[in-house]
Amino acid sequence: MSKYNFKEIEEKWKKIWRDEKSFKAIDFDPKPTYYVLTEFFGVSGKGLHMGHVKANIPTDVIARYKRLKGFNVLYPVGWDAFGLPTENYAIKTGEQPLKVTNDNIKNFTNQLESLGMSYDWDRQFATCDPDYYKWTQWIFLQLLNHGLAYRKHGIVNFCPNCKTTLSNEDSQNGECDRCHGKVEQKERDVWYLKMTEYAEHMLKDHENCDFPEYVKAMQRNWIGKSEGAEIDFDLENTAEKLTVYTTRPDTLFGVTFMAIAPEHKIIEQLKNKIQNISEITNYQETVKHKSAFDRTVAKDKTGVEIVGIKAINPVNGAKIPIFVADYVMMGYGTGALMAVPAHDTRDFEFAQKFNIPIIQVIEGGDINKQAFTGDGKLINSDFLNNKNTDEAKQLMIKYLEDKKLGRRKINFKMQDWSFNRQRYWGEPFPVVICPNCGYVALDENDLPLKLPEIEDYKPDDNGNSPLAKATDWVNCKCPKCGANAKRETDTMPNWAGSSWYWLRFIDPHNNNELASQEKLKYWGAVDLYTGGDEHVTRHMLYASFWHHFLYDIKAVPFEYPFKKRLCNGLVLGADGNKMSKSLGNVVDPMDILKPYGADAFRLYSLFSGEYDQNTIWNEQGIKGCVKFISNVWDLPNIMTDESIISDKHQVILNKLIKKVSEAIENFTHNTAIAEMMIFVNTVKQDKYITKEELREFLIVLNPFAPFITSEMYEQIFKQSILKQSFPDFDEKKCIEDIIELPVQINGKLKGVIKVANNAEQAEVITQLKNQLPNIAQTPTKKIIYVKNRILNLIV
RNA sequence: GCUGAAGUGGCGGAAUAGGCAGACGCAAGGGACUUAAAAUCCCUCGGGGGCAACCCCGUGCCGGUUCAAGUCCGGCCUUCAGCACCA
Numbered sequence: 001m002s003k004y005n006f007k008e009i010e011e012k013w014k015k016i017w018r019d020e021k022s023f024k025a026i027d028f029d030p031k032p033t034y035y036v037l038t039e040f041f042g043v044s045g046k047g048l049h050m051g052h053v054k055a056n057i058p059t060d061v062i063a064r065y066k067r068l069k070g071f072n073v074l075y076p077v078g079w080d081a082f083g084l085p086t087e088n089y090a091i092k093t094g095e096q097p098l099k100v101t102n103d104n105i106k107n108f109t110n111q112l113e114s115l116g117m118s119y120d121w122d123r124q125f126a127t128c129d130p131d132y133y134k135w136t137q138w139i140f141l142q143l144l145n146h147g148l149a150y151r152k153h154g155i156v157n158f159c160p161n162c163k164t165t166l167s168n169e170d171s172q173n174g175e176c177d178r179c180h181g182k183v184e185q186k187e188r189d190v191w192y193l194k195m196t197e198y199a200e201h202m203l204k205d206h207e208n209c210d211f212p213e214y215v216k217a218m219q220r221n222w223i224g225k226s227e228g229a230e231i232d233f234d235l236e237n238t239a240e241k242l243t244v245y246t247t248r249p250d251t252l253f254g255v256t257f258m259a260i261a262p263e264h265k266i267i268e269q270l271k272n273k274i275q276n277i278s279e280i281t282n283y284q285e286t287v288k289h290k291s292a293f294d295r296t297v298a299k300d301k302t303g304v305e306i307v308g309i310k311a312i313n314p315v316n317g318a319k320i321p322i323f324v325a326d327y328v329m330m331g332y333g334t335g336a337l338m339a340v341p342a343h344d345t346r347d348f349e350f351a352q353k354f355n356i357p358i359i360q361v362i363e364g365g366d367i368n369k370q371a372f373t374g375d376g377k378l379i380n381s382d383f384l385n386n387k388n389t390d391e392a393k394q395l396m397i398k399y400l401e402d403k404k405l406g407r408r409k410i411n412f413k414m415q416d417w418s419f420n421r422q423r424y425w426g427e428p429f430p431v432v433i434c435p436n437c438g439y440v441a442l443d444e445n446d447l448p449l450k451l452p453e454i455e456d457y458k459p460d461d462n463g464n465s466p467l468a469k470a471t472d473w474v475n476c477k478c479p480k481c482g483a484n485a486k487r488e489t490d491t492m493p494n495w496a497g498s499s500w501y502w503l504r505f506i507d508p509h510n511n512n513e514l515a516s517q518e519k520l521k522y523w524g525a526v527d528l529y530t531g532g533d534e535h536v537t538r539h540m541l542y543a544s545f546w547h548h549f550l551y552d553i554k555a556v557p558f559e560y561p562f563k564k565r566l567c568n569g570l571v572l573g574a575d576g577n578k579m580s581k582s583l584g585n586v587v588d589p590m591d592i593l594k595p596y597g598a599d600a601f602r603l604y605s606l607f608s609g610e611y612d613q614n615t616i617w618n619e620q621g622i623k624g625c626v627k628f629i630s631n632v633w634d635l636p637n638i639m640t641d642e643s644i645i646s647d648k649h650q651v652i653l654n655k656l657i658k659k660v661s662e663a664i665e666n667f668t669h670n671t672a673i674a675e676m677m678i679f680v681n682t683v684k685q686d687k688y689i690t691k692e693e694l695r696e697f698l699i700v701l702n703p704f705a706p707f708i709t710s711e712m713y714e715q716i717f718k719q720s721i722l723k724q725s726f727p728d729f730d731e732k733k734c735i736e737d738i739i740e741l742p743v744q745i746n747g748k749l750k751g752v753i754k755v756a757n758n759a760e761q762a763e764v765i766t767q768l769k770n771q772l773p774n775i776a777q778t779p780t781k782k783i784i785y786v787k788n789r790i791l792n793l794i795v
Numbered sequence: 796g797c798u799g800a801a802g803u804g805g806c807g808g809a810a811u812a813g814g815c816a817g818a819c820g821c822a823a824g825g826g827a828c829u830u831a832a833a834a835u836c837c838c839u840c841g842g843g844g845g846c847a848a849c850c851c852c853g854u855g856c857c858g859g860u861u862c863a864a865g866u867c868c869g870g871c872c873u874u875c876a877g878c879a880c881c882a
Contacts, residue, residue, distance in 0.1 A: 172877095173878095212799090212800090213799060213800080214800060214876075215799095216799090217798050217799050217877075218798085218876095218878080220798085221799095221877070221878050221879090222877095222878080228882085245882065246882060247882065248882080295880085325880095327882090329882090331881090332882075333881075336882090338882080339882085344882070345796090345880085346882075347882080350880095411882090412881095533877085536877090604820095607807085607808095607820070608807060608820085610807095610808080612800095613801090614875090614876095616807080618806080618821080620821055621807065621820065621821045622821095623820090623821075624820045624821060625820085627820095628820090662811090670808070670819080670820090671808095671809070671819085673819075673820090674808095674818065674819035675818095675819085677820075681819095741815095742815040743815095744814085744863075746862075746863090747814095747861095749815055752815070782862070783862095784814095784862050786814065789814045790814040790862095790863075792814080793862090
């Protein structure tokens with residue numbers, strides 16, 4: 001045969017698969033279903049990068065494998081197009097967002113076809129398609145109608161670079177998720193989605209979905225559930241109360257001061273009674289100018305005592321000083337805390353600095369040196385004395401509840417989702433602002449509320465929405481009272497469209513509902529969902545929230561969105577750094593595809609590193625895969641005409657099938673490829689492969705190298721390889737009749753003998769005498785023989 | 796500090812359930828073919844010792860269990876990732 005011409009053959013099969021819609025998923029087919037999905041593509045770039053290849057090839061392999069195994073596979077593709085990423089890209093290139101979206105989709109499509117991705121292309125959509133965002137808006141209306149979307153004036157994250165408010169998830173580490181600039185805090189009116197309402201549901205996903213341990217840990221951390229109590233402290237000479245949140249109500253007798261966040265509203269409310277108000281105002285100003293880093297990471301405690309007001313401990317009437325201190329965060333709990341320096345490290349540091357007394361209420365540690373934060377027996381605590389921590393907590397909460405001084409409370413670090421952006425490229429909110437009626441929801445039948453085309457869509461320096469300029473669109477009638485009204489001009493964040501898209505793939509063209517109940521029931525939850533771990537505390541949380549909500553309103557018939565989640569590692573540049581233009585270490589996948597071909601590239605991307613680990617790109621290694629492909633192409637030269645599996649190749653072929661099947665499911669593709677190389681090396685050495693052996697080998701290789709195997713199968717067997725079944729293996733045939741058994745003396749290897757599979761000890765000893773007489777002569781105290789594993793002689 | 800994961804040749808990485816450590820591949824070295832190069836094929840390839848058959852050491856470190864430990868147990872060290880004044 002001539003040399004493998006991958007260029008010609010890849011073009012041929014690309015066209016066939018496109019024209020014949022070879023990977024179309026058929027609704028309601030009686031075969032078992034398998035729904036596999038990798039996070040859809042952001043179109044904020046011209047095309048694929050190496051990370052896409054590493055993330056997507058493994059799911060293409062499993063999709064192709066499952067089809068050959070007889071599953072009805074749903075493997076869709078789509079475009080995450082709305083939002084900051086795409087819009088920032090459009091601004092950079094000076095184009096309209098819709099144009100860059102369409103251009104980039106075209107390019108992505110072509111590249112993905114070149115890689116041999118087996119998507120059902122008919123199900124694709126972009127989140128900026130009106131037919132799609134109609135239902136994103138519909139979900140928002142449902143949230144609004146169920147009281148889960150609300151407006152609130154508050155302090156929110158604001159990115160001065162992207163000129164928009166951001167959610168907490170988008171501002172992790174005080175950094176904008178998109179531009180990595182520093183995020184500021186601003187006071188604004190904001191749309192919130194009540195995500196905290198679903199916090200428990202989101203945690204429950206961890207019991208019902210198969211996530212890697214570290215993914216669960218990250219989410220648990222972010223959701224940050226804690227159990228404790230809210231306690232009301234009377235304030236001397238005022239009618240106001242100061243409510244604090246604590247996880248240690250058992251230590252209430254040890255409170256020696258109170259601390260409130262500089263933003264706490266009680267300062268404004270009681271300013272007339274505060275004797276050092278100007279000192280406090282000054283402190284508030286300094287804090288405002290501190291960066292998020294200085295405030296949260298720098299451990300040096302600062303604060304100012306409020307002169308003129310004291311708090312009263314509800315259990316013993318003690319008068320307690322109140323401090324304004326920036327180690328207290330307004331965003332968590334009530335923005336105020338009861339400080340127990342004996343048993344809290346931060347309170348201890350603060351008390352030392354400000355010479356505040358320390359009262360020990362739990363036995364243990366040495367509180368002269370440091371806070372004792374462990375559990376123990378209560379002391380100095382009246383009715384709690386001699387109780388242990390757990391019991392004391394419960395007794396104290398009961399006491400507070402009985403006397404109406406406080407209540408049991410569960411708190412989350414995670415906060416509600418701030419949901420509006422002062423940007424153009426996103427879903428318009430389906431609400432109208434009426435001077436008479438306030439915020440009024442549009443009627444479902446008026447969806448989609450289309451995003452108007454505007455020439456200058458760039459964000460405004462003052463954080464005003466670009467849509468405000470589209471006055472024809474903004475001015476409207478109130479759907480309730482008919483008065484002149486205005487539309488909401490902020491838009492939804494990029495995470496809106498991605499919070500339910502896997503459901504739409506199930507029924508992408510439905511105009512009457514987001515997806516039909518029958519089809520949702522047929523396909524069910526995503527069996528395997530893969531993507532990057534940067535989404536674990538963003539997209540994955542939002543997705544969980546929306547899915548549970550849709551389940552609660554019966555729009556979706558299954559409770560959990562994803563059955564299993566895997567996260568891929570990154571592809572790093574040859575220098576070990578993240579690929580980036582500024583470092584000049586970026587490798588374009590298309591530059592690899594061209595000289596080596598798609599199959600070799602696919603194999604190498606799977607062979608050269610572990611799926612969930614970062615991989616350092618090294619082009620050298622691909623040669624081994626190119627060689628392998630070329631060896632496969634040459635196999636017909638040594639093919640014999642028998643349609644049987646020869647005795648000699650029985651074991652190696654069975655082992656191959658077993659190994660590959662397991663490796664695909666376990667995402668350990670490198671071992672599968674190693675096994676295929678061993679197979680090819682062996683038959684090459686034996687100088688023959690039977691026709692049937694080659695047939696089964698091609699099917700096993702097909703998910704990894706779809707182009708060459710499709711071509712060879714057609715040439716030799718005159719059929720489509722896609723219609724074949726993945727061969728089964730026989731466990732019994734995975735081991736040779738005669739095996740090599742290692743022989744040890746005192747646990748050290750001395751030699752190897754050939755014995756029958758499953759041989760009994762007596763027979764093994766006989767063989768030992770025949771094959772290794774020197775060793776057999778050694779006088780032994782004890783013989784340890786494990787069938788097919790080891791013979792160990794103890795002397 | 797808390798949470799999670801991981802430490803194996805020059806490199807990427809193998810080694811179900813404790814049983815031949817280093818599969819498979821890359822790189823490197825030697826040889827064959829060739830006028831030459833590429834391609835291909837054959838050999839070597841953890842360290843140390845010996846002419847040799849062979850011997851000793853070796854999976855981050857120190858101990859332990861076991862006939863047998865990369866794998867199990869106890870105690871450290873290091874690296875990576877995420878979170879971090881969360882009351």
